Amino acid sequence: MSMHFHSLAPVLNKLRTRSTLSNQDCEAILALPFRYTNFEKGNFLAHEGDRTDICWALLEGFIYRHKATSLGEMQILSLHLAGDLVDLQNSLLGLAHHSVQALTSVTVAWIPSSQLMALAEAHPPVARALWTDTFVNASISHEWLLNLGRRTARQRIAHLFCELALRERAIGETSHYHVPLNQDQIAATTGITVVHVNRTLQGMRADGLIRLVVNKLSILDWAALKRAGDFNSAYLHLKDSVALERQMAA
Amino acid sequence: MSMHFHSLAPVLNKLRTRSTLSNQDCEAILALPFRYTNFEKGNFLAHEGDRTDICWALLEGFIYRHKATSLGEMQILSLHLAGDLVDLQNSLLGLAHHSVQALTSVTVAWIPSSQLMALAEAHPPVARALWTDTFVNASISHEWLLNLGRRTARQRIAHLFCELALRERAIGETSHYHVPLNQDQIAATTGITVVHVNRTLQGMRADGLIRLVVNKLSILDWAALKRAGDFNSAYLHLKDSVALERQMAA
DNA sequence: CGGACAGTTGATCCCGTTCAAGAAACGTGG
DNA sequence: CCACGTTTCTTGAACGGGATCAACTGTCCG
Numbered sequence: 001m002s003m004h005f006h007s008l009a010p011v012l013n014k015l016r017t018r019s020t021l022s023n024q025d026c027e028a029i030l031a032l033p034f035r036y037t038n039f040e041k042g043n044f045l046a047h048e049g050d051r052t053d054i055c056w057a058l059l060e061g062f063i064y065r066h067k068a069t070s071l072g073e074m075q076i077l078s079l080h081l082a083g084d085l086v087d088l089q090n091s092l093l094g095l096a097h098h099s100v101q102a103l104t105s106v107t108v109a110w111i112p113s114s115q116l117m118a119l120a121e122a123h124p125p126v127a128r129a130l131w132t133d134t135f136v137n138a139s140i141s142h143e144w145l146l147n148l149g150r151r152t153a154r155q156r157i158a159h160l161f162c163e164l165a166l167r168e169r170a171i172g173e174t175s176h177y178h179v180p181l182n183q184d185q186i187a188a189t190t191g192i193t194v195v196h197v198n199r200t201l202q203g204m205r206a207d208g209l210i211r212l213v214v215n216k217l218s219i220l221d222w223a224a225l226k227r228a229g230d231f232n233s234a235y236l237h238l239k240d241s242v243a244l245e246r247q248m249a250a
Numbered sequence: 251m252s253m254h255f256h257s258l259a260p261v262l263n264k265l266r267t268r269s270t271l272s273n274q275d276c277e278a279i280l281a282l283p284f285r286y287t288n289f290e291k292g293n294f295l296a297h298e299g300d301r302t303d304i305c306w307a308l309l310e311g312f313i314y315r316h317k318a319t320s321l322g323e324m325q326i327l328s329l330h331l332a333g334d335l336v337d338l339q340n341s342l343l344g345l346a347h348h349s350v351q352a353l354t355s356v357t358v359a360w361i362p363s364s365q366l367m368a369l370a371e372a373h374p375p376v377a378r379a380l381w382t383d384t385f386v387n388a389s390i391s392h393e394w395l396l397n398l399g400r401r402t403a404r405q406r407i408a409h410l411f412c413e414l415a416l417r418e419r420a421i422g423e424t425s426h427y428h429v430p431l432n433q434d435q436i437a438a439t440t441g442i443t444v445v446h447v448n449r450t451l452q453g454m455r456a457d458g459l460i461r462l463v464v465n466k467l468s469i470l471d472w473a474a475l476k477r478a479g480d481f482n483s484a485y486l487h488l489k490d491s492v493a494l495e496r497q498m499a500a
Numbered sequence: 501c502g503g504a505c506a507g508t509t510g511a512t513c514c515c516g517t518t519c520a521a522g523a524a525a526c527g528t529g530g
Numbered sequence: 531c532c533a534c535g536t537t538t539c540t541t542g543a544a545c546g547g548g549a550t551c552a553a554c555t556g557t558c559c560g
Contacts, residue, residue, distance in 0.1 A: 067396055070480050075399040077392045089385045092378075097389045097485050121374045128342075128367065134384060135339045139347045141391040142327045146317055148398035149325040149441030153548070182506060191399030196548050198508060214506095230320050235347050403516070432538060446516050448540060464525085501560100508555070517546075524539070530532095 008032060008109055011057045014083035014171070017239045018136065019129035028123050032116070034109035045100040045108070046090060055091040055113050058084045061106030062180040066188065067098040076189040078140065079103070079164065079181075083171055085133060088113070103180045136237045143235040148191045151230060153200045156190035158229030161210065163236065165219060169247060170238050177217040204228070222248040258282060258359055261307045264333035264421070267489045268386065269379035278373050282366070284359035295350040295358070296340060305341040305363050308334045311356030312430040316438065317348040326439040328390065329353070329414065329430075333421055335383060338363070353430045386487045393485040398441045401480060403450045406440040408479030411460065413486065415469060419497060420488050427467040454478070472498040 012029050015021065021029075034057065039045060046052055048067055056063070063080040065087070077098055080086050090096040091113035120127035140163075147156050165177040181189065187197045204210050209225050211218040219225055222245070233241045262279050265271065271279075284307065289295060296302055298317055306313070313330040315337070327348055330336050340346040341363035370377035390413075397406050415427040429436075433451070437444045454460050459475050461468040469475055472495070483491045 065392075067392060069396065069400050070482070073400045075396040077395055089388050092381055093385050093389070093487060095484075095487075098392060117374075117378065121377070124367075124371045127371070127377065131342055131384075134381075134388075135343050138339055138384075138388055138391065139343070141388065141395065142315075142317060142348060145327055145391065145394055145398060146319065146325040148395060149438075150319050150323045184506085188399075193549055194506095195508090195550080199548090202508085232320070234345075237343060237345075433540095434538080443517055444538095445518080445540090449516090452540085503560095504558090506555105506557080509553085511551090513548105513550075515547095515549085518544085520542090522539105522541075524537105526535100526537075528533105528535090530534105 008034065008057055008059075010059055010083035010171070011085060011109075015126075015129040015133060017170070018132050018237060019125065021125055021129060025123050025125050025129075028119055029126060032111055032119060034111045037108050037110050039102040039106050039108065041102055041105050043102045045102065046087060046096045048096055048099045050090075050096040051094060052087075052096050053091050053094060053113050055088050055111050055116060056086045056100070057109040057111060058082055058086050059107045059109055062103035062178075063100060063106060063108075064103045064185070065098050065100050074188045075191065076185065078137065078144075079189070081167055081171055085130075088116070088130070088134065092117075103185075139235045139237060153190065153192045153196055154204065154228060155230050156192065157186065157197065157200055158204065158209065158225050159231050160186070160189060160229075161217060161219070162226055162229045162231040162233075165217065165248065166233055166236060166238065166241075166244060169244050170236075177219065179212065179215050179217045181215075219248065258284065258307055258309075260309055260333035260421070261335060261359075265376075265379040265383060267420070268382050268487060269375065271375050271379060275373050275375050275379075278369055279376060282361060282369060284361045287358050287360050289352040289356050289358065291352055291355050293352045295352065296337060296346045298346055298349045300340075300346040301344060302337075302346050303341050303344060303363050305338050305361050305366065306336045306350070307359040307361060308332055308336050309357045309359055312353035312428075313350060313356060313358075314353045314435070315348050315350050324438045325441065326435065328387065328394075329439070331417055331421055335380075338366070338380070338384065342367075353435070389485045389487060403440065403442050403446055404454065404478060405480050406442065407436065407447065407450055408454065408459065408475050409481050410436070410439060410479075411467060411469070412476055412479045412481040412483075415467065415498065416483055416486060416488065416491075416494060419494050420486075427469065429462065429465050429467045431465075469498065 008030055012026055045056055058080050060082055063086050065077045066074050067077060068074045087100050120130055147159050151159065164179060168177055183197045184194050187194045201212060208220055209228055210220060233245060238244060258280055262276055295306055308330050310332055313336050315327045316324050317327060318324045337350050370380055397409050401409065414429060418427055431439065433447045434444050437447045451462060458470055459478055460470060483495060488494060
């Protein structure tokens with residue numbers, strides 16, 4: 001089972017943290033036909049309204065999905081890290097209900113969704129793993145609904161940082177976390193205004209919760225940040241979340 | 251292919267509006283083992299935190315899913331009508347990330363998720379139909395994120411009413427729509443306060459957009475309500491949405 | 501050195517909240 | 531069929547979180 005650099009290994013690893021896959025299953029996943037593609041920061045991988053039938057495996061960098069009101073006000077729907085399968089939804093429905101854009105420069109593997117479906121059909125455990133992945137994403141969307149509907153600006157931002165940091169650590173990033181969002185994008189994620197994001201961040205810095213300089217986030221007090229964000233990691237369905245959180249505190 | 255009253259027919263019908271299924275596939279779905287259960291209005295089908303591995307096919311009535319902040323503030327995550335498969339997510343993840351509750355008195359069919367998975371494995375088109383259904387739900391969640399993040403109170407409520415009415419019509423309900431939510435629940439859906447829901451509704455009534463008396467909604471001007479809610483039905487992925495909307499206007 | 505972009509600040513406004521109480525509607529039992 | 535408790539809806543007054551508009555600062559980069 002070869003996992004040389006630049007393969008679908010990150011995706012496989014992610015699936016394996018939540019589902020059991022046999023060696024055969026793993027090989028079948030790694031044998032998927034795909035094409036590497038790079039996108040610069042800001043490039044679109046799909047536009048709302050596009051017809052599409054491909055999906056992206058994110059190998060490096062960050063991607064976000066978003067949609068907008070008719071007046072053009074953008075809401076960010078999800079953030080994606082290396083290992084994420086992005087846009088299974090659009091590709092299966094055949095129509096992009098939202099846009100997909102590179103948040104940083106990214107390396108992705110381009111996979112026709114028909115290939116994925118065929119794989120899932122031939123390997124039930126793979127199908128199950130993909131289902132699980134889909135539902136974890138749904139779970140995240142639900143938590144975001146709660147965030148937007150019921151939490152204050154500070155809670156929303158603290159919650160977002162907790163989620164990002166924990167997801168990064170789950171794929172092996174360390175101590176200094178990467179917040180690939182500028183303040184406009186934090187605003188578009190949390191449903192508030194740039195100006196207010198700015199002021200809220202200053203408040204959080206003043207209270208010794210975080211340090212945040214040019215996309216680098218230091219969490220000064222994990223327990224306090226969790227409390228500030230009303231954060232409970234269960235919805236992320238991470239393996240070893242207890243161990244991961246213990247690392248956060250260190 | 252028997253579709254006597256009280257069978258899984260509503261579920262099958264819904265799947266067929268979005269996916270192509272052979273007679274064999276349909277029969278296999280209708281042959282799923284299940285148990286009828288009734289719940290009174292307000293009863294819980296699942297509590298956040300429960301371990302679970304069953305899913306519900308909603309045959310009659312309305313169901314909602316919700317979760318709450320640590321302080322107990324509730325956010326409604328989704329609404330479900332007859333024909334919906336509810337809680338595939340919880341059952342597959344094995345853990346309820348949110349609560350499932352009867353909004354009206356309901357009749358549901360209780361299905362072990364293992365049976366559903368086995369069915370999907372044996373019938374790829376069924377698997378595909380279930381995927382599609384899951385992604386349509388995701389699409390709705392995303393639209394709700396946009397609603398909560400970027401729209402005003404009036405837009406949120408108008409949007410909700412448009413969605414409900416159209417989904418009801420898609421399963422055959424007519425002229426007078428059923429809003430199975432009281433004002434507290436509208437508030438919990440739209441992320442605003444009961445008081446403000448009340449005032450916003452009065453404004454909408456005063457402007458001749460709607461009539462709403464004890465859960466009965468009359469849409470006095472569909473085009474205007476759509477505009478007020480910044481509503482575009484594409485995200486619901488309804489077949490014949492054009493025809494359906496034409497009916498709304500009548 | 502100049503232009504673009506991200507972050508910051510100030511002043512003012514308003515949409516929606518909060519708290520509190522009253523009015524209707526509803527269901528239930530006697 | 532009325533009495534009464536409960537739930538749902540409605541109203542009022544005061545407050546505040548966050549929005550809005552506009553300008554300014556810093557920084558990166560060619």
